Amino acid sequence: MTEVDTTEIDLAHAAMVADDADDLARLRFYERLAESELFMLLEAEVEGDQISPAMFEAEDQQFVLIFDREARMSEFYGKAIAPYAALSGRGMAQMLEGQRIGMALNMGVAPSAMLVSADAVDWLAQTLGSDPEEVDGQITQVSAPTGLPDILLEALDRKLATAAGLAVEAYLCGVTYEGGARGHMLAFVGTIEGAEGALTAAVNEALVFSGIEAGMLDVAHLAGGDPVSERVAKVGLRFDLPTPQMPGSSNGQPGANPGMDPTKPPKLH
Known part of the structure; x- marks a missing residue:
């Protein structure tokens, strides 16, 4: 060889x-x-x-x-x-x-x-x-993420490392919806136009390949500087997406x- x-x-x-x-x-x-x-x-x-x-x-x-x-x-x-x-x-x-x-x-x-x-x-x-499902829900509260297994955090870190240039950063946070339902959300900030589907699919793949059964994670795409992005930046776990290399x-x-x-x-x- x-x-x-x-x-x-x-x-x-x-x-x-x-x-x-x-x-x-x-x-x-x-x-x-x-x-x-x-x-x-x-x-x-x-x-x-x-x-x-x-x-x-x-x-x-x-x-x-x-x-x-x-x-x-x-x-x-x-x-x-x-x-x-x-x-x-x-x-x-x-x-x-x-x-x-x-x-x-x-x-x-x-x-x-x-x-x-x-x-x-x-x-x-x-x-x-497999296409992620779209859901509508009014978020009433964002908080620090809790109870997520390290294996999922590692899977997200690996997956987002391959998404150079598609967004500026991402924040993982806990969310409470109108009606009391609670969950977790990964919010991308500064997503480039047209990249929403690719990033959402990447998160879905991270869930699948982390081996977590029935895992769910909501995904949102936010503009930098708006009130919601400022809220998630204060409490969320930050992921920096790499800067793309020149071709x-x-x-x-x-x-x-x-x-x-x-x-x-x-x-x-």
């Missing part, structure tokens, strides 16, 4: 296989898989928005070949430059959903090599694609462009 630094997927995979009964470790592996940029080996260079994945059959099922490092893909392919589509694990699962195709991860080139079945791919796509220039490598725009996913051919 070519020497490649240990990746987050390697670490998450090792934790998962160390204890088959650890459901949380399994969830965290799939969280890492969803958030990572993956490289799908293709039969040929991309034509428009059509891609032809290289596939093989195992256990009476078809699998696409995916890798979490270009170097690992090149080692498997046997040449320095391979035709590929770069896409997040989230986008890849959603592209494959319902087609009875699994993912063959890092086969033969990493300790995290494994077959992700078509059923697991469908589950991941459906989990990531780098394209390296011009063949196959490097498809799938990077989440609004225009490639189509299987």
Whole structure:
């Protein structure tokens, strides 16, 4: 094997296989898989928005070949430059959903090599694609958050670290609604236009992958400087969202462009 630094997927995979009964470790592996940029080996260079994945059959099922490092893909392919589509694990699962195709991860080139079945791919796509429910309620009081498990706070911290530039900051606080119902709310301040859905979905994923059964967390998007944002800033637990890095220039490598725009996913051919 070519020497490649240990990746987050390697670490998450090792934790998962160390204890088959650890459901949380399994969830965290799939969280890492969803958030990572993956490289799908293709039969040929991309034509428009059509891609032809290289596939093989195992256990009476078809699998696409995916890798979490270009170097690992090149080692498997046997040449320095391979035709590929770069896409997040989230986008890849959603592209494959319902087609009875699994993912063959890092086969033969990493300790995290494994077959992700078509059923697991469908589950991941459906989990990531579940829409949070919209609720209406008049907040009568905000307070400091209490009683939330550390595992949820850690999941939120990890998830919000991937949301660079979508909002300025977020505050987790307790809320009381008109009628007496109580709960918790994550209030984003300074959300950029159009990012509300992505941030709300990120919070939903943090709940799912934290392993908390029947977990609920309300989400609000506030303008900076208004009375409500000032109230939550006084009592809430603050999360700072990272500042986005300046985009780098394209390296011009063949196959490097498809799938990077989440609004225009490639189509299987």
